[in-house]
Amino acid sequence: MKPEEFNKAVEKGELAALYLLYGDEPYLVERAVKKLLDRAVDPGFRDFNLDVFYGNECKGEEVFGAAQTLPMFADRRVVLVKKGGDLSAHAMEVLLPYLHDPSPGTCLILQAEKVDGRKKFYADFKKRGEAVEFKRPYENQLGPYVRDEVRAAGKKIEPAAADLLAYLVGNNLQELVSQIEKLCVYCGKKEIVAVADVKAIVSDTKVESVFEFTDALGSKDLSRALKMLTALLQDGEVPLRMLGAVARHFRQLWQVRELLDRKVPQSELAKASGINPYFLNKVTVQARNYTAGELKRVFERMVELDLAFKSGGLEGPLFERFVMEACRR
Known part of the structure; x- marks a missing residue:
């Protein structure tokens, strides 16, 4: 089941007995779980009809027992297993029979970052239940994602403004949604969000400085790039996040460089690059x-820098060396 199909089914109240919600974008997975809980369990009776377990520490018997318990004062109860990809072999063995005969009054949800589809338990779960994978959007999907979120908030956004916000914030969806909420509040009764509104909102955030840093690198402005790097690190910016923004910017530079080398006319660059x-x-x-x-x-x-950061290398000096090499003329 695709995420959009999942959303439509939940909105219609068409709920399954088994759900596997997983993927490398935790914000989307968490939001899907919340959406399902809001629809499946009456908030007034949630204390009676919601059990939450953690896959890395729960026993299969506990989950099995909760799933077979009848709902109280409601038509359905929910059993949520967070970190569902970390279930022990024993827990999976105990729960496997339940997948073949789930309780009609229970919605069993496994929430996970990733699962091993080679294991019989997860393979059977996917066959007999609804498995929904939430992937981190690609860069070219961020603009449409922003437009959808703004539309859901009751407003419209200029395409350039959506792309600017996506470019400044990147694919950290939690941060992106937070900025969208600020934008909608900032615009008040104004129906269309413009580029100027985006600039006004992000000007006081770290993402603006990261944007300036990548711009300095692309311009081979060594002095400004080193100055921005020092300021960002002193301000507590996470080096890996900065590196992600740099990689995103340089992917665009390489894409356009290749198009220029192929003599693609200037008038066709936008369409060919998707920028x-x-x-x-x-x-x-x-x-x-x-x-x-x-x-x-x-x-x-x-x-090399990414590997060094993840292995505990000295982030400041390593990043400085990278900046000097990238800006070499």
């Missing part, structure tokens, strides 16, 4: 600062 025209001119100018070979080396250094 919003609002950003394209600056990206094109910066792409001309690099050869394809230089961009390849930048990405090789980013891979």
